[in-house]
Amino acid sequence: MKNKKLIIFDLDGTLAKSKSPIDTKMSALLSKLLTKKDVAVISGGAYKQFESQFLTPLKCPKELLKKLYLFPTCSTSFYRYTDKWANVYKEELTIEEKSKIIYAFSKATREVSFEITEKPHGNIMEDRGSQVTFSALGQEAPIDIKQKWDPHFKKRLELKKILENYLPNYEIRVGGTTSVDVTKKGIDKAYGIEQIEKHLGYKKEEMLFIGDALFEGGNDYPVKQTGVYCIETTGPEGTKEIITKLLQ
Numbered sequence: 001m002k003n004k005k006l007i008i009f010d011l012d013g014t015l016a017k018s019k020s021p022i023d024t025k026m027s028a029l030l031s032k033l034l035t036k037k038d039v040a041v042i043s044g045g046a047y048k049q050f051e052s053q054f055l056t057p058l059k060c061p062k063e064l065l066k067k068l069y070l071f072p073t074c075s076t077s078f079y080r081y082t083d084k085w086a087n088v089y090k091e092e093l094t095i096e097e098k099s100k101i102i103y104a105f106s107k108a109t110r111e112v113s114f115e116i117t118e119k120p121h122g123n124i125m126e127d128r129g130s131q132v133t134f135s136a137l138g139q140e141a142p143i144d145i146k147q148k149w150d151p152h153f154k155k156r157l158e159l160k161k162i163l164e165n166y167l168p169n170y171e172i173r174v175g176g177t178t179s180v181d182v183t184k185k186g187i188d189k190a191y192g193i194e195q196i197e198k199h200l201g202y203k204k205e206e207m208l209f210i211g212d213a214l215f216e217g218g219n220d221y222p223v224k225q226t227g228v229y230c231i232e233t234t235g236p237e238g239t240k241e242i243i244t245k246l247l248q
Helices: 024-034 047-055 062-067 095-108 143-149 154-166 189-200 221-226 236-247
Strands: 006-009 038-042 068-071 077-081 085-090 125-127 132-135 170-175 179-184 207-211 229-232
Touching: 006 189, 024 038, 024 062, 024 236, 038 189, 047 068, 047 077, 062 068, 062 077, 068 189, 077 189, 095 125, 095 132, 095 154, 095 179, 154 170, 154 179, 189 221, 207 221
Parallel strands: 006 038, 006 207, 038 068, 207 229
Antiparallel strands: 068 077, 077 085, 125 132, 132 179, 170 179
16 A cells, blocks of 8 residues: 555545535645655545635645646546646536536436425535536535435435436436536546546556545446555545555
């Protein structure tokens, strides 16, 4: 594990609690890790969420940011740092594609065995440009409520199965605590691994991935299928233990 050159993390449920900033201890551990390894983050969140949840609370010397690579919205886009953060690529969905996905969700949510809240905390559907994300309780739902809603992923996996009938030509993945992400076919976290090979020159055997949704249907599962060595974490506290071992 210590011989890996690039350490790749999921964000929500791995480096931080859902939609919450990384804490000071995680920031310190990641900053120290960047002195020894290159680091990438692949997550379902949009770039703006990366900024507020990850980059702003990350207290790290600017020279180390050149060793940090960001792949928002399940790697449908890629950002790297020179003297500022710059976009390298973005796989945008068309207006027609987004409309089709949103309509599919409206049908699928009427077929599930559980109730979808009628009073969500913020928007249930979010257009992230290169990804459409469904959040069952709303984007701004309190963390404690979100964590209780579907802790074993059963509700979202049921929704995913129904959605596959309506969206056979798209990637559908379960992530976060209440989310289901939809992207173009072939665009998922495995695509991010391919882009890391292409743009950064790392081989799969040089990578280590850490995430909380490595089960089949989870949005981290495609990484596991690539053959990259993966470690499943139980959450941010578990991730801190893994990073601490990498630093020893």
